[in-house]
Amino acid sequence: MTCAEKLDSFFGISERGSTVRTEIIAGFTTFMTMAYIIFVNPAILSQTGMPFAPLVTTTVIATAVATIIMGLYAKKPYALAPGMGLNAYFTYSVVMVMGYSWQIALAAVFIEGLIFIALSVTKVRTMVANAFPVTLKYSIGAGIGLFLAIIGLEDSHIVVDNPATLITLGNILHADVIVALFGLGLTIILFVNRIKGALLWGILSSTLLAVIWASLDPNAASYLYPNGFSLPSSPISLPASIAPIALHMDFRGLFDVGAIGVIFAFLMVDFFDTLGTVTGLSAKVGDLDEKGNIPEKPLTRMLLTDAIGTTFGALIGTSTVTTYIESAAGVEEGGRTGLTSVVVALLFTVGLFITPIVALVPAAATAPALILVGLFMLSNMKHVNFDDYTEYIPAFVTLIVMPFTYSISNGIGAGIITYVVTKLARRRFKEVSVLMYILAAVFAIYFIWLSL
Numbered sequence: 332m333t334c335a336e337k338l339d340s341f342f343g344i345s346e347r348g349s350t351v352r353t354e355i356i357a358g359f360t361t362f363m364t365m366a367y368i369i370f371v372n373p374a375i376l377s378q379t380g381m382p383f384a385p386l387v388t389t390t391v392i393a394t395a396v397a398t399i400i401m402g403l404y405a406k407k408p409y410a411l412a413p414g415m416g417l418n419a420y421f422t423y424s425v426v427m428v429m430g431y432s433w434q435i436a437l438a439a440v441f442i443e444g445l446i447f448i449a450l451s452v453t454k455v456r457t458m459v460a461n462a463f464p465v466t467l468k469y470s471i472g473a474g475i476g477l478f479l480a481i482i483g484l485e486d487s488h489i490v491v492d493n494p495a496t497l498i499t500l501g502n503i504l505h506a507d508v509i510v511a512l513f514g515l516g517l518t519i520i521l522f523v524n525r526i527k528g529a530l531l532w533g534i535l536s537s538t539l540l541a542v543i544w545a546s547l548d549p550n551a552a553s554y555l556y557p558n559g560f561s562l563p564s565s566p567i568s569l570p571a572s573i574a575p576i577a578l579h580m581d582f583r584g585l586f587d588v589g590a591i592g593v594i595f596a597f598l599m600v601d602f603f604d605t606l607g608t609v610t611g612l613s614a615k616v617g618d619l620d621e622k623g624n625i626p627e628k629p630l631t632r633m634l635l636t637d638a639i640g641t642t643f644g645a646l647i648g649t650s651t652v653t654t655y656i657e658s659a660a661g662v663e664e665g666g667r668t669g670l671t672s673v674v675v676a677l678l679f680t681v682g683l684f685i686t687p688i689v690a691l692v693p694a695a696a697t698a699p700a701l702i703l704v705g706l707f708m709l710s711n712m713k714h715v716n717f718d719d720y721t722e723y724i725p726a727f728v729t730l731i732v733m734p735f736t737y738s739i740s741n742g743i744g745a746g747i748i749t750y751v752v753t754k755l756a757r758r759r760f761k762e763v764s765v766l767m768y769i770l771a772a773v774f775a776i777y778f779i780w781l782s783l
Contacts, residue, residue: 357666358674397640476708
């Protein structure tokens with residue numbers, strides 16, 4: 332049996348209508364769209380006083396370990412890493428505003444991970460995931476798509492903030508916008524001609540343009556690489572030790588200050604961000620059954636992987652690890668099995684030793700992939716019943732709240748509350764499960780708590 336045949340047999344590649352080559356390309360694509368986390372996560376967490384260099388190593392290790400577990404255990408094409416938004420909450424809210432130390436914050440993340448492991452093993456998370464109406468499951472996927480699109484538009488500065496209108500069109504003559512538009516145009520041309528690896532080729536071509544332009548024009552470099560640009564003298568670098576941050580959780584401090592609210596906030600955001608991402612991606616790859624549910628065994632394995640990733644990440648010194656919505660880029664390239672995740676994990680491991688090369692990929696080069704994945708995931712809305720307002724309105728609310736509040740969990744919560752309210756308004760009580768009533772109440776309390 333050849334190596335390709337062994338991989339096919341283990342991951343069920345042929346059964347999912349994929350090939351080893353497609354899975355590898357999908358893995359490269361997902362890695363390229365989320366490689367930014369190697370530097371962005373340390374940049375955010377280091378503001379708590381944690382040292383930057385060890386954070387780079389920890390970020391990569393946490394990402395690689397969690398993602399390879401997803402590939403080998405859950406056998407799904409999804410990557411995990413320290414979550415954006417969750418790392419910001421860790422830094423700006425828990426440490427900088429509430430005044431807790433980063434050691435206490437890590438302890439809160441660790442406790443959260445243990446709770447998630449318990450919830451996953453006891454099937455509670457599975458029950459919650461399957462309680463979502465089919466309408467919300469598909470609108471969650473579409474909402475994630477719009478979320479990705481607005482992230483891409485912002486990262487490339489095609490869209491910028493405006494004090495009068497919140498957002499507006501950026502300066503299309505700036506280098507980062509031009510590089511992003513070049514990548515967007517090229518990728519669209521490749522897609523309409525059905526060229527395999529279109530997203531990956533778009534990223535690589537845009538990166539090449541950015542590097543050449545930044546090398547020739549310091550002004551362009553300032554837009555493309557706001558943290559500084561320089562061609563590396565060597566493509567290889569040795570990773571820093573994680574000793575200064577690993578196993579530095581302060582449990583005594585956590586319970587002394589009674590930071591239950593911090594644990595609850597981490598729980599809520601991570602719980603529903605993960606459920607939303609997994610549900611949305613599963614709808615895209617066709618993993619939902621005839622009832623619109625993810626089969627119990629793979630769902631349990633995905634959620635348990637996520638919980639283990641969070642617990643392990645806290646142990647070695649990073650904020651909550653979660654399933655990444657950028658995995659949709661690899662899914663769009665045809666990734667359907669755990670081999671995609673294994674490739675991503677291996678690339679992150681290699682990336683730990685070639686960080687000077689990885690740093691050359693600017694946000695403007697990966698933005699087109701995120702924007703176009705948003706387009707593709709929007710197709711999930713075709714499954715929504717537009718003739719029934721009790722289905723359509725909650726789907727619409729879910730769709731718009733995610734990108735406009737920059738939160739998957741906010742979108743899910745708003746969708747659940749709206750679903751319950753619209754069904755009650757039409758006296759269609761039997762269509763709302765007891766668990767949906769409970770979730771609506773929990774989210775109502777959560778939204779009030781956030782506003783206090």
